[in-house]
Amino acid sequence: MSKKMEKVFVHSSQFPEQVYRDYLAGFSSKQINHKFHYDSVKQSQKWLKIHEKYSPSRNNEDCIYAYKKCFEKARKLLGDNRHIQLIGLGSGGGTKDNLFVSYLSQKHLTYYPLDVSMSLSLISAQKVGMSFPDVSIQPIVCDLLHAGDLMYHIDQEQEPSVRIITFFGMIPNFYPGEILPILSNFLQQEDILLFSANLAPGNDYGKGIETILPQYNNDLTKDWLITVLTDVGVNPDDGIIKFEIEPDQEYPDVHRITAYFELKRDVSFKLDRNLIQWQVGERVCLFFSYRYTTPMIQNVLNHYQIDVLASVEAANQEEEVYLCRKRILRDKY
Numbered sequence: 001m002s003k004k005m006e007k008v009f010v011h012s013s014q015f016p017e018q019v020y021r022d023y024l025a026g027f028s029s030k031q032i033n034h035k036f037h038y039d040s041v042k043q044s045q046k047w048l049k050i051h052e053k054y055s056p057s058r059n060n061e062d063c064i065y066a067y068k069k070c071f072e073k074a075r076k077l078l079g080d081n082r083h084i085q086l087i088g089l090g091s092g093g094g095t096k097d098n099l100f101v102s103y104l105s106q107k108h109l110t111y112y113p114l115d116v117s118m119s120l121s122l123i124s125a126q127k128v129g130m131s132f133p134d135v136s137i138q139p140i141v142c143d144l145l146h147a148g149d150l151m152y153h154i155d156q157e158q159e160p161s162v163r164i165i166t167f168f169g170m171i172p173n174f175y176p177g178e179i180l181p182i183l184s185n186f187l188q189q190e191d192i193l194l195f196s197a198n199l200a201p202g203n204d205y206g207k208g209i210e211t212i213l214p215q216y217n218n219d220l221t222k223d224w225l226i227t228v229l230t231d232v233g234v235n236p237d238d239g240i241i242k243f244e245i246e247p248d249q250e251y252p253d254v255h256r257i258t259a260y261f262e263l264k265r266d267v268s269f270k271l272d273r274n275l276i277q278w279q280v281g282e283r284v285c286l287f288f289s290y291r292y293t294t295p296m297i298q299n300v301l302n303h304y305q306i307d308v309l310a311s312v313e314a315a316n317q318e319e320e321v322y323l324c325r326k327r328i329l330r331d332k333y
């Protein structure tokens with residue numbers, strides 16, 4: 001039977017004042033933070049539908065197999081540790097974390113599904129709770145970009161145990177130089193990181209990205225992305241959503257698919273006391289998704305002292321799952 005009450009932790013990074021600041025900043029700078037595409041129940045439901053239809057991890061057996069093989073390796077690495085904390089960073093619908101839990105036979109497992117969206121962290125919590133009633137579960141609502149003290153707070157919750165952090169499908173939606181130092185700081189010597197990245201398939205990087213463009217350039221995705229604008233009164237006919245493939249500014253070898261709302265006419269609206277004014281021809285960046293190759297991933301992880309112990313690539317080359325640990329920096333002398 002599903003619970004009638006759920007205790008949810010909300011980190012200060014998602015307290016209303018901070019969220020509203022980020023929200024206003026996005027509209028003023030014409031750069032919408034992707035966290036605002038998952039905020040409401042309506043948006044998270046739209047995203048779950050897209051994920052179900054287009055994500056290789058949902059509809060491609062080879063891809064699911066890659067996750068399973070990597071989970072098997074993680075289980076071996078864990079050995080017979082009895083107490084485990086599983087922290088699902090950006091847990092989304094929780095499908096991958098749920099599959100991973102099926103590989104863990106530990107007696108004492110606590111699962112922390114963490115997401116910026118309350119709705120999605122609860123969906124993950126419920127999914128794992130229904131499949132594994134003996135697992136202790138504590139959903140957390142948090143913005144990873146403003147939560148340097150996150151692990152400290154989680155550590156206050158329970159006695160020391162082996163920590164596994166999952167970070168599935170997250171890296172594409174953040175600037176690499178922004179999220180990786182944060183992730184690296186979260187990791188301690190004994191922790192295990194399970195990480196997955198969406199790749200550009202094939203030997204030709206540019207062509208590979210074009211191959212997967214239809215996973216983004218489609219009506220369901222456009223309808224999801226425009227919701228953040230229509231919610232503030234922008235008319236879908238005020239502009240047009242266009243997708244572009246472009247290089248990152250800091251790491252120009254890494255390219256991303258970016259969705260822009262290109263304005264067909266001037267638009268102005270008020271958010272509280274703030275007047276937002278956009279002019280015809282300007283573009284509002286709604287979303288981006290970086291595409292990597294495995295050498296690129298190894299490179300950026302390496303730069304942030306994260307070692308890949310093992311990895312499994314899906315046969316269609318669209319996704320790869322990595323088993324990682326923090327590199328131990330030893331004194332030279």
Ligand SMILES: C[S@@+](CC[C@H](N)C(=O)[O-])C[C@H]1O[C@@H](n2cnc3c(N)ncnc32)[C@H](O)[C@@H]1O
Pocket residue numbers: 034035038089090091092093094095096114115116117120142143144145167168169170173
């Ligand atoms: C592409 S989905 C990946 C979901 C899941 N890990 C998976 O692989 O199916 C990105 C997830 O990150 C969450 N998210 C976006 N920005 C975030 C942030 N700043 N902090 C924490 N979670 C965030 C979204 O709500 C969404 O659930």
